[in-house]
Amino acid sequence: xxxxxxxxLVLALAVSLAGCGTPAxxxxxxxxxxxxxxxxxxRIGYLAHITGDGAVWGVAExxxxxxxxxxxxxxxxxxxxxxxLFVADGRGNAADSVNATRRLVEQDKVIAxxxxxxxxxxxxxxxxxxxxxxxxxxxxxxxxxVTVDENGNVRPWSFxxxxxxxxxxxxxxDFAYNELGLKNAAVLYDIGxxxxxxxxxxxxxxxxxxxxxxxxxxxFKAGDVDFRPQLSEIKAKGPELLVLPNxxxxxxxxxxxARELGMSDLVFMGGDGYSxxxxxxxxxxxxxxxxxxxxxxxxxEIAPMKDRYTAKYGVEDPEYxxxxxxxxxxxxxxxxxxxxxxxxxxxxxxxETAKDVQLKHAVITMDPETHNPLNKPAVIEKVExxxxxxxxxxxxx
Amino acid sequence: METVIQQTLNGLSIGSIYALIAVGYSLIYSxxxxxxxxxxxxxxxxxxxxxxxxxxxxLPFLVVMAMALVFSGGVAIMTERFAYRPIRMRGSKALYFIxxxxxxxxxxxxxxxxxxxPQFRTYPQILAVRALDLGGIxxxxxxxxxxxxxxxxxLILNFVVTxxxxxxxxxxxxxxxxxxxxxGVNVNxxxxxxxxxxxxxxxxxxxxxxxxxxxxxxxxxxxxxxFVAAIFGGLGSLPxxxxxxxxxxxxxxxxxxxxxxxxxDLIVFTTLIVILLVRPSGILGRYVEEKx
Numbered sequence: 001x002x003x004x005x006x007x008x009l010v011l012a013l014a015v016s017l018a019g020c021g022t023p024a025x026x027x028x029x030x031x032x033x034x035x036x037x038x039x040x041x042x043r044i045g046y047l048a049h050i051t052g053d054g055a056v057w058g059v060a061e062x063x064x065x066x067x068x069x070x071x072x073x074x075x076x077x078x079x080x081x082x083x084x085l086f087v088a089d090g091r092g093n094a095a096d097s098v099n100a101t102r103r104l105v106e107q108d109k110v111i112a113x114x115x116x117x118x119x120x121x122x123x124x125x126x127x128x129x130x131x132x133x134x135x136x137x138x139x140x141x142x143x144x145x146v147t148v149d150e151n152g153n154v155r156p157w158s159f160x161x162x163x164x165x166x167x168x169x170x171x172x173x174d175f176a177y178n179e180l181g182l183k184n185a186a187v188l189y190d191i192g193x194x195x196x197x198x199x200x201x202x203x204x205x206x207x208x209x210x211x212x213x214x215x216x217x218x219x220f221k222a223g224d225v226d227f228r229p230q231l232s233e234i235k236a237k238g239p240e241l242l243v244l245p246n247x248x249x250x251x252x253x254x255x256x257x258a259r260e261l262g263m264s265d266l267v268f269m270g271g272d273g274y275s276x277x278x279x280x281x282x283x284x285x286x287x288x289x290x291x292x293x294x295x296x297x298x299x300x301e302i303a304p305m306k307d308r309y310t311a312k313y314g315v316e317d318p319e320y321x322x323x324x325x326x327x328x329x330x331x332x333x334x335x336x337x338x339x340x341x342x343x344x345x346x347x348x349x350x351x352e353t354a355k356d357v358q359l360k361h362a363v364i365t366m367d368p369e370t371h372n373p374l375n376k377p378a379v380i381e382k383v384e385x386x387x388x389x390x391x392x393x394x395x396x397x
Numbered sequence: 398m399e400t401v402i403q404q405t406l407n408g409l410s411i412g413s414i415y416a417l418i419a420v421g422y423s424l425i426y427s428x429x430x431x432x433x434x435x436x437x438x439x440x441x442x443x444x445x446x447x448x449x450x451x452x453x454x455x456l457p458f459l460v461v462m463a464m465a466l467v468f469s470g471g472v473a474i475m476t477e478r479f480a481y482r483p484i485r486m487r488g489s490k491a492l493y494f495i496x497x498x499x500x501x502x503x504x505x506x507x508x509x510x511x512x513x514x515p516q517f518r519t520y521p522q523i524l525a526v527r528a529l530d531l532g533g534i535x536x537x538x539x540x541x542x543x544x545x546x547x548x549x550x551x552l553i554l555n556f557v558v559t560x561x562x563x564x565x566x567x568x569x570x571x572x573x574x575x576x577x578x579x580x581g582v583n584v585n586x587x588x589x590x591x592x593x594x595x596x597x598x599x600x601x602x603x604x605x606x607x608x609x610x611x612x613x614x615x616x617x618x619x620x621x622x623x624f625v626a627a628i629f630g631g632l633g634s635l636p637x638x639x640x641x642x643x644x645x646x647x648x649x650x651x652x653x654x655x656x657x658x659x660x661x662d663l664i665v666f667t668t669l670i671v672i673l674l675v676r677p678s679g680i681l682g683r684y685v686e687e688k689x
Contacts, residue, residue: 053615055515191659219659223618225610228407229653236400249517253610260528261403262535280519281611 041084042077042342044069044332045110046325047101047125047136049118052092053222053249056277057117057321061139062087063313064305064325065114078333079340085329090116094124101125105132111342112137114328117321119143119165120194122158130157133344135351137161137332139324140272140294142168143198147371159351159371161328161364162294163378165195167396168271169202169245171292171378174396176241176269177210180290184213185241186234188227188254191219199245199271215239220250227254228261235263242266247273252281259285274381276317276388283386290391293379295320295361298390302360320361327359399533404654405647410540412646413547414609417602418623419630419638420551421595427571427633428591429485431494432624435476436599437617438505443469443600444607444616445509448518466600473596474589476501482585502617509614518612543605550601551639554594558635567591571633622649625669631679640680 046065049058069085077083086108090097097116104110105128113129116122117140126146129136138146138160147158176182185207190196204214215237218230231254234242242258244251255268268289279286297306302323309318334357336342339350354366365374380391418440425433447465454461480497528535558564569577570587578584599620606616622645630641648668653661672679 051510051515053515053613219657221659221662223615225606225619226407226411229404229650230658232400232403232407233654249611249613260535260537262528262530277517281517 039081041082042079042336043084043086043108043110044329045101045104045108045113045134046085046087047090047097047104047113047115047121048087048325049092049097049116049121050087050089053247054092054118056248056275057140057319058090058092058115060309060315060319060321061115061117061325063309064322064327065329066325067305067308067312067322068326068329072329072333078336079342083329083333086110090118090121092118092121094121097121098124098128101128101136105129105134110134111336111344111347112332114332115139115325117141117324118195119146119198122146122160123194126155126158130155133157133348135159135344135348137328137351139321139328142272143194144370145194154369154371157348159366161324161331161359161373162272163376164372165198165271166202168292168378169199169204170206170396171380171394172199172243172245172269172271173203173206173210173212175290175292175380175394176243176267177207177212179394180241180267182212182241182267184215184239185243186215186237186239187217187243187245188230188234189217189219189243189245190222190247190250192222193246195271195273196245200243203243203245222250224250225253226257228257230254231258231261231263234258235261240265240267242268244268244270245273246270248275248278249281252278252286255289256282256285274388275319279383279386279388286383287386289383291381291383291388292394293320293381294376295323296379296381296390299361305360323361327361330359331357331364400654403534404650406534406536406540408647408650409643410537410544410646411650412626412643413544414602414605415619415623415626415642415646416639417547417550417598417605418620419627419642420554420635421598422620422623423627423630423633423635423638424567424591425595426627428567428574428588429481429491429494431491432498433595434495434498434620435480435501435505436498436595436623437620438476438502439469439473439596439599440603440606440620441505441509441612441614441617442472442596442603444603444612445513445518446600447604448520448607448612451521452518462604465604466597469600469603470593470597473592473599476596477588477592482588485588506614506617513614515614518607520608520612539609543609546601546605550598554598554635557594563587563590625665628669628679629672631681634679634681637679637681644680 046062048062049055065085069083073082086104088100088104090100101113104113113134113136119141122138122141123145135157140162141160142162142165144164146160148154187200189200200217207214220227244254251270251274258266270291272293274291295302297303305323306318309322310316335347335350335354339346352366352368357364362376367374377393377395380394381388382391422433422436443465446468450461450464480501481494484493484497528537558567566582566587569582626642626645627638629645630637649661649665652664
């Protein structure tokens with residue numbers, strides 16, 4: 001019994017030593033070599049959800065980033081160095097993402113972590129990138145807590161390129177109340193998701209502030225596929241608007257079941273959790289629904305990327321995430337150029353002071369107070385004829 | 398009143414699908430005395446086979462169904478043959494079966510992710526998403542069909558188990574597997590048949606779930622609910638599994654509707670623990686003394 005324990009300890013020690021030994025080697029090289037200019041590739045990490053529920057977006061994002069890296073390398077790289085992309089799979093949950101981020105910063109020695117598109121994930125990885133002094137730039141992580149902690153202090157190492165949930169909740173509330181003239185709303189949200197809970201709160205506060213009535217909020221848990229108990233209750237109260245601040249599966253299924261239960265006039269609205277996939281899951285049921293998003297393929301700046309992506313990856317209707325994956329790399333490259341180095345501190349300062357950076361989908365100026373981009377307009381899309389149709393660009397008052 | 402009836406119908410329609418899963422699960426439990434966590438894998442086998450057969454061919458619906466069911470039954474037989482039989486032949490404890498079944502379920506989920514992909518697949522619509530309106534209460538057509546299919550298969554199963562020679566062998570094996578072997582029952586064959594039936598029923602529920610919701614690699618997680626239902630009703634008892642499933646569906650729906658949808662799982666699992674404490678053998682289960 002004892003001997004096997006000792007053996008186990010020795011083994012564990014050997015494994016942990018071996019683990020430390022290998023990745024440490026390349027990190028020491030620049031110091032010892034004392035070369036002013038390194039010719040090593042610049043290592044960039046991308047945290048994307050390649051498997052799990054969020055794979056639809058994660059795959060598009062990481063492929064978009066790959067396309068950007070190819071373009072940049074073909075044009076001669078950055079600071080005379082090539083870029084090397086390390087994609088880590090966060091599997092759509094915080095636990096796996098924390099491990100993946102650790103691997104990126106500790107083992108792959110990346111200079112920055114890009115992604116992910118989930119708030120819950122980026123809130124969980126914030127302490128890791130802060131400890132490692134590696135900046136992280138979220139793609140679609142819209143919860144305020146991603147870049148600002150509970151006490152209201154900005155997290156120095158966490159950034160994002162998207163607008164945030166309060167802003168989005170405000171857009172949904174303003175648009176529904178002012179543009180569509182809807183006064184009674186219900187919300188069906190995912191109790192286990194920071195994103196969904198946050199959006200619900202901000203929508204409710206703003207909608208009531210405007211003078212609307214929120215007749216109730218109903219919760220479900222991720223993984224649920226049957227929403228009829230909640231929907232039957234909602235039906236009994238007869239709202240005009242059902243807000244679904246969820247991800248596409250939890251939009252399509254409740255929408256379908258609501259129609260099945262006979263709620264034919266109910267208008268659905270939601271945030272950027274929508275996806276083209278949900279039109280496959282529920283087509284006619286989503287007719288006339290409105291979704292707030294970050295960009296649209298009708299934008300001539302990003303339209304060519306769609307064709308390029310389709311040609312390269314054979315995906316007919318790619319997600320917008322590929323544009324974000326692409327742009328986020330260029331945003332980082334802009335910061336590296338201005339910093340003139342890949343040093344963590346210098347890079348962080350350069351990201352924080354980014355001003356009028358022209359990207360494909362928007363012009364980004366970083367707000368140093370919140371680490372959010374300033375005044376990004378939201379895109380409203382409507383489902384018409386089983387297609388997403390661009391409705392308008394909307395900035396709430 | 399209308400909402401109560403509506404919610405009861407909602408609950409029963411969820412419960413009838415749980416029942417198909419729970420029955421197969423209970424059947425395997427009654428013979429091999431272990432929780433087959435790979436049951437969800439049989440379900441996704443049926444769901445995906447049905448999806449591809451239906452989306453890729455123009456064969457009539459019933460033929461496609463039959464093909465998918467034979468496939469999911471086949472997957473169940475293969476699982477037994479390669480994952481469980483070697484353990485059984487070595488005479489290992491039930492614990493090893495449980496571990497093997499967990500392994501199989503993780504293997505199956507990841508196999509699907511790698512080969513078919515993680516995205517959601519939608520069955521072609523055969524039945525329009527419509528509901529009959531009965532004075533303010535709406536009943537989904539698909540729900541009625543699903544419940545009808547579930548009842549039909551459960552009646553066939555009942556017939557097979559109580560009226561045929563194979564059924565007698567299954568009952569004998571569930572009573573005492575080694576003794577049944579000694580009495581001349583071909584134990585390996587009976588177990589293979591039980592797995593085929595369980596896989597087939599899981600396949601039926603997979604197709605129904607796929608049609609009602611969508612198909613995705615984690616669809617098999619729903620079997621957790623069926624496990625709970627089987628324990629509610631009494632492990633190893635087929636009528637118990639059905640009763641437990643219907644009860645579970647209704648309890649879930651009522652909790653979500655009238656108490657709080659956030660507390661649903663909390664209350665369901667608390668009820669489970671209470672049942673285990675008060676009546677460990679479930680509603681219809683038999684309590685058998687350990688034979689020494």
